[in-house]
Amino acid sequence: MTDAALPTAQPSLRAAVEARLKKRHAEEMRFRLYGRLAIVVALSFLAVLVGRIVVQGYSTFVDYKMTVPVYIDPARVDRADVAGANFDLMIADQTLARLGEKDDEYGTTSGKLMELISNDLGFQVLKQVRDNPDLIGKTITVSGPVKADGQLYFKGELKRSTPQDERKLDNQQLAWLDKLKAQGAVKSEFNTGFFTRSDSTEPEQAGVLGAVVGSAMMLLITAALAIPIGVLAATYLEEFAPKGRFSDLIEVNINNLAAVPSIVYGLLGLAVFINWLGVPRSSPLVGGLVLALMALPTVIIATRSALKAVPPSIREAALGVGASKTQTVFHHVLPLAMPGVMTGSILSLAHALGETAPLLMIGMVSFVPGVPEGFTGAATVLPVQVFIWENASERAFHERTAAAILVLLTFMIIMNLAAILLRRRFERRW
Template sequence: MTDAALPTAATAAERRSLAEARLKRRRAQETRFMWYGRLAILVALAFLTILIGRIALQGYTTFVDYRISVPVLVDPARVDRADITGANYDQMVAEAVLAKLGETDDEFGETSGELKELLSNDLGFQILDQVRADPGLIGRTVTVTGPLGADAGLYFKGELDRATPEADRKLDDRQLAWLDKMKAQGMVSSSFNLGFLTRSDSTEPEQAGVLGAVVGSALMLIVTAALAVPIGMLAAVYLEEFAPKNRWTDIIEVNINNLAAVPSIVYGLLGLAVFINWLAVPRSSPLVGGLVLALMSLPTVIIATRASLKAVPPSIREAALAVGASRTQTVFHHVLPLAMPGVMTGAILSLAHALGETAPLLMIGMVSFVPGVPAGFTEGATVLPVQIFIWENASERAFHERTAAAILVLLVFMILMNLAAILVRRRFERRW
C-alpha cells in the first residue's frame, strides 16, 4: 500500500482545471437560464402592453362626446295636438340648424335630408318628450342639446380624414363644411361621454351604451355565485373530508378534473337542451345564463376548495379531535375557516372567468338585441362579452370604437374581481 502512486502536481492541476471549467459552464448555464426567464417576462409584458395599448387607443375616443345645442321652434302648423307623436321633429331640428348656418332647405328637402345625417334622432325625441310633458310648448322655441351623428363625431375625433377622396368617405365636402361652420359658431361642444355608461344598446352608435350589458352581467353573476359557490364548496368538503377513498370516489374525482377542461360551448349546448327546451327557463335571461355558467364554474370551485382543504395542516384536525370535537365540528369549525381564503380566492377567480365567457351564452340566445335594462332575473338581457361580439360585427364604423371601449369596461371588472381575490387572500391568509 505504501507503493501506491500519489497524484503528481501536474495531475492535481489538471483536475483543478477541469473542475473549474465544469463550474464555469454550470454558472454560465444558470446565467443563461436566468436571462431566458427575464426575456420571457419581457416578451409577455410587451405583448400585453401592445394588446391593452391597441384597445385603449381605439376605444378612448368613445368617452369623448361631441354634442350640438340648437334652439328649435315647435311649429304649431306641423304639430297636431290630438296626435303629438305624428309630427316630424327631426325635420324641425334640421331646419333650425340650417337657419343657424344661414341656409334654407330646397324644394325637395334634399338639403335638410343631408343635414339629418349629421344629427342624432335623439334631438327629435327630446322635443317629443318635452311637448308630451307640456303641450303648451307648441308654438314656442325650445333649446335641445344632444349628440351629433356617429359619422360627424368621427370627423371631429380625427377618425374621418378630409383628405380622403369624397367618394371613399361617408360624409361629402358639403357636410364637412357644415360641421366646420357649426364648430366655428359654437354650436358644437365636447364633453365626457357619460351616456356610454348610463345608456343601453341602440341601433344608433352615438346612443349606444353598456348599462344594460353591465346590469345583465351582474344579475347573471349573482345566479352563478349563488349556485356554484355553496354547491361546489360543500361537494369539495364531502369529497375531501368525509367520502370514503374507494373506486367510486376516484371515478368522481377524475370526472370533476375532466369537466374543468370541457370546452365552454358544450355547457351552452347542455343549457339549451336542459334548461330551455326541457325546463322552459326563459331564453336569453340572466337566470338561464347564470345556470349555465354555474355548471361551468362548479369543477373549478370544487378543485380550488379541495386544494385549500389539503393545505390545512393535519395537526389542526388532530388537535380538534383530541379535545373531543366530532368530525363535523372539526371540519366546519376549524378546518374550513382556515381554508376559507383559498376557497374564496378560487371562487372569485372562477366567477371572473365566467364573466368573460361568450360561447355558452350565444347558445342560449343571449346574442339578441336588448335595448333596455333588465329589471329581473327572468327578463331578456345581454352581457358584456356578447355586447362586444355584437358591436364588433356591426357594419357602422362607430360601433368598432365602442367595441374597444366595452372591452376596457370588461377589463376593469376583471381587474376588480382579481384584486378582490388578492385582498381576500392577504386579509385571511395564515402562514404555517
C-alpha cells in the same frame, strides 16, 4: 500530507472541476437570460394588445354634443296628434336657417343636415311637448350627441383629405359641422351616455348599461349556485368521503370537467335548461345556470386545495378536545381554508364573466335595447355586447367595441385584484 499534495498531485482533476463549474454557471446565466427574455416578450405582447384596444377605444369616452334652440311651430304640430309631427325635420330646418342655408324644393338639403343630427333630439322634443302641450308656440333648448359620422369627423377618424366619393359625409356637410362648432352649438365633453345608456341601433346612442346590469344579474345567480354547492361538495369529498375507487373516479371527472370547452356547457344548457325545463331563452337565469355548471369544477378544485393546505394538527387538536368530525371541519378546518376558498371562487366568477361561447348557444346574442326587467327577461352581457358591436356594419360601433372591452377588462382586473387582496389579508402560513 495527502490533502496538501492533492492540488499539486492532480492538476488535471482541479482543471476538470473548474471547467464543469464554469459550464454550470454559464448554463444558469443562459437560463436566467431566457427567462427574462420570455417575460419581456410576454409583457410586450400584453402591451401591444392593451395598447391597441386603448388606442381604438379611448375616443369613445369623448362625446360631441349639439345644443340647439327649437321653436315648436304651431303650424307643424297637431295638439291632438303630437307624435305625428316631424320634429327631426323641424330641428333640421331651423338649424339650416341658423347656418344661413335654405332648403330646396325636394328637401335634399335638410335631409343632408339630418344625417348630422341624432334623432335623440327629436325624441326629446316629442317627449317634452307630449308631457306639456303648452310648449307649442314656444322655444325650447335640447341637447344630444352628433350623429356617428359627424363624431368620427371631429375625432379625426373621418378626414377631409379623403376623396369625397370615399367618405359618407360630403364637403358641404363637413363645412356645416365646422360652422356649428365655431358657433358653439357643438362642444366636446366626457361621454357619460356610454355608461348610462343601453344598446341602440344608432352608434352615438349606444351604451353598456344594459350589458353591465345583465352581467351582474347573471353573476349573482352563478355565485349563488356555484359557490355553496362547490364548497359543500369539495368539503364532503376531502373530509368525509371514504377513499377508494369511486372517490378517485369522481376526482378524475371533476378535473376533466374543468377542462371541457365552454361551448359544450352552452350545448348542455340549451338541451337541458331551455328545451327540457323551459327556462326563458336569453335571460340572466339561464345564463347564470350555464355559467354555474362551468364554474363548479373550478370552485371544487380550489376548495379542496385550500382544505388540504390546513395542517393535520388542527384536526387532531380539535378531535383531541372532544369535537366531532363535523364540528372539526365546519368550526376549525373550513374557516381556516376560507381565504383560499374565496380566492378560487372569485377567480372562477371572473373567468365566467368573460365567457361568450356558451351564452351565444343559449340565445343571448339578441338585440336588447334596455335594462333587463328581471331574471327571466331578455338580457345581454358584456362579452356578447362586444361580439355584437364588432360584427356591426357601422364603423362607429368598432370604437365602442374596444371601449366595451376596456370596461370588461376593468371588471376582471378588479375581481382578480380582490382575490389577491383577500388572500394576502387572511392567508395564514403554517
